[in-house]
Amino acid sequence: MPAIAVHRGPTMKAYVVVWIGLILIVGVEVFLTYQHLPAGTLLACLLGLALIEAGLGVMYFMHLRYERPALFWSLIPYLVFALVMMDHFWPDALRLMRQRMPGS
Amino acid sequence: MGHSVTSVGAPHGAPLEESPYGIQSKKLAMWLFIVADAATFGALLFAYGYLRIANPDWTKPFAFSPTIVNGSVMTVVLLTSSLTMVAAVAAAQSGRVSASVRWLGATIVLGIGFAALHLREWFAMIGEGWRLFQNPMGGSPLFGATFFGITGLHLLHVICGVVVIGAITLGFRRGRFDAGHVETTALYWHFVDLVWMFVFPLVYLMNVR
Numbered sequence: 001m002p003a004i005a006v007h008r009g010p011t012m013k014a015y016v017v018v019w020i021g022l023i024l025i026v027g028v029e030v031f032l033t034y035q036h037l038p039a040g041t042l043l044a045c046l047l048g049l050a051l052i053e054a055g056l057g058v059m060y061f062m063h064l065r066y067e068r069p070a071l072f073w074s075l076i077p078y079l080v081f082a083l084v085m086m087d088h089f090w091p092d093a094l095r096l097m098r099q100r101m102p103g104s
Numbered sequence: 105m106g107h108s109v110t111s112v113g114a115p116h117g118a119p120l121e122e123s124p125y126g127i128q129s130k131k132l133a134m135w136l137f138i139v140a141d142a143a144t145f146g147a148l149l150f151a152y153g154y155l156r157i158a159n160p161d162w163t164k165p166f167a168f169s170p171t172i173v174n175g176s177v178m179t180v181v182l183l184t185s186s187l188t189m190v191a192a193v194a195a196a197q198s199g200r201v202s203a204s205v206r207w208l209g210a211t212i213v214l215g216i217g218f219a220a221l222h223l224r225e226w227f228a229m230i231g232e233g234w235r236l237f238q239n240p241m242g243g244s245p246l247f248g249a250t251f252f253g254i255t256g257l258h259l260l261h262v263i264c265g266v267v268v269i270g271a272i273t274l275g276f277r278r279g280r281f282d283a284g285h286v287e288t289t290a291l292y293w294h295f296v297d298l299v300w301m302f303v304f305p306l307v308y309l310m311n312v313r
Contacts, residue, residue, distance in 0.1 A: 030176055
C-alpha cells in the first residue's frame with residue numbers, strides 16, 4: 001500500500017466556474033468602490049469579498065477541500081488566530097488619529 | 105489505515121510510516137511556508153491599516169484610469185494564471201507531460217505580464233515624484249512606504265514564482281521532476297494570487313480619489 005494517497009480534485013469545468021466567480025467578485029469590488037459608500041462600510045464589503053475569494057482559492061485551486069481534514073485543522077485555525085491577535089493594535093491607531101486630527 | 109506502515113520508496117527496505125496528512129512531505133512543507141508567509145503579508149497589511157488610520161492626511165491618489173483599470177487587468181491576468189496552473193497540475197497528474205509543460209509556459213507568460221504591468225505602473229508613479237518617503241501630493245509620506253513596500257514584496261513573490269515555475273517546467277520536461285513538484289509549485293503560485301486578492305482592494309480600491 002503506498003504511503004501517499006492520491007486525492008481526487010475538481011474537474012476543469014469546476015475550476016473554470018471558480019475562475020469566473022473570482023473575476024465577477026473583482027468586478028463587484030470595483031463597482032462598490034465607486035458607489036460612494038462610507039469608508040467603514042466599503043472596507044467591510046471589500047474585506048468580506050476578499051475573504052470569499054481567498055476561501056474559494058484555498059479550497060478549490062489549492063485543493064484543501066480535497067485533502068484530509070487534519071491538514072485544514074492543523075493550518076488554518078492557527079493562521080486565523082495569529083491574524084486576529086493583530087487586531088489588538090487598532091485602539092492605539094484610533095488614539096493616534098484622535099490626537100492628530102487637523103484643527104483639534 | 106491511519107497507522108499503517110509500508111516500505112514503498114524507503115531506502116534499504118526501512119519501514120515508512122504513513123503521513124497523517126496523506127500528502128508528500130514537500131507539499132506539507134510548502135503549506136507551512138504559505139501559512140508563515142500569509143502571516144507576514146497579514147502583518148504588513150495590518151501595519152498599513154494602522155498607519156492609514158493614524159494619519160488623517162492620508163493621500164488617496166488613484167484615479168479610475170489608468171490605475172484602477174490597470175490594477176483590474178493585473179488581477180484578471182493573475183487569476184487567469186491560477187487557472188492555467190491548475191490545468192498544468194491536472195495534466196501532470198494524468199501523465200500528459202507536453203500539455204502540462206504548455207500550461208506551465210502559459211502561467212509563466214501571464215506571470216511576466218503581471219510583473220510588466222506592475223512595473224509600468226511603478227515607473228509612472230516614480231515619474232510623478234512618488235518615492236518610498238516622498239509624497240508629491242503633499243499628504244502623509246508614509247503612503248509611498250506602504251504602497252511600494254506591500255506591492256514590492258508581492259512583486260518579488262511573483263518574480264520568484266516565475267523563476268521557480270521555469271525551473272520546474274524544464275525539470276519536469278526532462279523527467280527530473282514529477283507531478284508532485286508541479287503541484288507543490290502550484291500551491292505557491294495560488295498563494296501569490298490569493299495575497300493579491302487582499303492587496304488590490306485594500307491598497308488600491310481603498311485609495312481611490
